[in-house]
Amino acid sequence: MVDNMDFKEILQDDINNAFLDSSEFAEVHNLNGQEVNIVIDDNVTDGTETGIYGISQKIDDGLYKGDKVIYISTEDTKRPPPGNMLVLDNIRYTIVSTTEQCGMYMVVIRKIGVR
Structure with missing residues (x-):
């Protein structure tokens, strides 16, 4: 079946059947009332480049307490x-930044009321 797929289709297949597979990396979470497979990273300290409130920044020193990155x-x-609210597993977060790469959103979120 891979022979008939283009690169974008192969990549999306990998995202759905490996990275976001709940038996592999992802877990099922409630996002704004919808059950979806998400990978959550709350330990981002690797120099990841992201746009935070529209300004390109590296996350070198970790995130604020209560921050998470979801994929x-x-x-x-x-x-x-960015700037909007989302509800993840019944906890309200502010969206700090959203980056789209290869069929995935990397979303930095901050727990409301935590700095």
């Missing part, structure tokens, strides 16, 4: 806009 397929949600 979700672009097929599972619309692009989460």
